[in-house]
Amino acid sequence: MKPRMKPRKHCKRRRKSVLRLPDLEHAKSAVLSSLTNVDAQRGYSDAINEFVDWYCSEPRLAFNRVVVLRYRSHLESRRLAPGMINLRLGAVRRLAYEAADCGLLSADLAAGIRRVRGVRKIGVRLGNWLSAEESKSLWQAPDPARMKGKRDRAILSMLLACGLRRHEAVSLRLRDLEQREGRWAIVDLVGKGGHIRTVPIPDWVREQLEAWITAARINEGRIFRPVDKFGNVHGDQISVKAIWHIVKKSARMIGLPRVAPHDLRRTCARLCQSAGGELDQIQFLLGHVSIQTTERYLGSRQRLRCAVNDRIGIEPNLMTSQVIARPEYQAGNSEHRVHQADGVSVRQEAPAG
Numbered sequence: 001m002k003p004r005m006k007p008r009k010h011c012k013r014r015r016k017s018v019l020r021l022p023d024l025e026h027a028k029s030a031v032l033s034s035l036t037n038v039d040a041q042r043g044y045s046d047a048i049n050e051f052v053d054w055y056c057s058e059p060r061l062a063f064n065r066v067v068v069l070r071y072r073s074h075l076e077s078r079r080l081a082p083g084m085i086n087l088r089l090g091a092v093r094r095l096a097y098e099a100a101d102c103g104l105l106s107a108d109l110a111a112g113i114r115r116v117r118g119v120r121k122i123g124v125r126l127g128n129w130l131s132a133e134e135s136k137s138l139w140q141a142p143d144p145a146r147m148k149g150k151r152d153r154a155i156l157s158m159l160l161a162c163g164l165r166r167h168e169a170v171s172l173r174l175r176d177l178e179q180r181e182g183r184w185a186i187v188d189l190v191g192k193g194g195h196i197r198t199v200p201i202p203d204w205v206r207e208q209l210e211a212w213i214t215a216a217r218i219n220e221g222r223i224f225r226p227v228d229k230f231g232n233v234h235g236d237q238i239s240v241k242a243i244w245h246i247v248k249k250s251a252r253m254i255g256l257p258r259v260a261p262h263d264l265r266r267t268c269a270r271l272c273q274s275a276g277g278e279l280d281q282i283q284f285l286l287g288h289v290s291i292q293t294t295e296r297y298l299g300s301r302q303r304l305r306c307a308v309n310d311r312i313g314i315e316p317n318l319m320t321s322q323v324i325a326r327p328e329y330q331a332g333n334s335e336h337r338v339h340q341a342d343g344v345s346v347r348q349e350a351p352a353g
Contacts, residue, residue, distance in 0.1 A: 019063045019104060021052070050088065051071060055071075063099070064112060065115065065116060068089070068113050075089075076119065086119060096109070097114065129266055129299060134254070135160050135264075139156035141250040141254050146231060147227050147232075150211050150215050152250060154208040154211070154212040157208045157209075158205060160264050161202050162199050162200075162202075163265045163286045165265065166240045170222075170238060174222075185200045192287070197284060218233075222237040224237065265286065269286060272285065282294055
């Protein structure tokens, strides 16, 4: 009789707690493949690369909740904004989820990493907005006599008056411009997260677009294209980085060194509200899913032009203003006199004798 063979036990694959660089790159590729938006892919890629550099700087560092908490402390020590810290932590949580899904990390460790909370945002950041005068000077800064100036004027006017993002302006095609309800508009614009909206174009913006399109002889394809130093139009489209340089250069020309392209989008929201625009219409214009996002674009309700602490009664010019004495403190009736200047009472000793 043949001896009975004992059944073999199937050994489970032991998942790792320390991820090497190839494992992290594999998980990073899985994260980026799950994202469809180009801006989201770029943001997550930068955040993951920054974490990987920090993670690989110490040998044999386990990828668990304690390490992610140490990384959060590292970000806080750099005095980054809460939004920037939470963005990087969100990328690390996504990295842990994809690593566990690929079998590179245990589910318990991934669950612990996903329980790491972000940084609480306390207060409201002021942000950067341009006034109506600064906005007008900005889009009129490029020279309209040059080919590049015509293009830059059209780009700046679209960013300021239509609230377009950089990648939306870059991907804008001539066929996207249509007439609806008796006016020109960008119809079915695909924005961030695949959200579709229609953006009305003011008449003065349409004139800037027509000046550029006519001069560049664009009949189809992308509207904004590269221009060399001789004024020749070549290529199919400009890059997102080129939009950044156009905004920076034009802002320096009018004495505004710290202006980013997204500040023009916030400025568009603020100017629309100042002109009496309704909040839901501003939300449609910018393509926000949440009304709270639009409210953040409008900024805080704090007034800086007419601040509450401008005249609080301790200004140096109060003592030199017109002084009015109270009748009940006339000379001879009391030992003291009370003078009033702009509503502030000042007690003064009466002269002796």
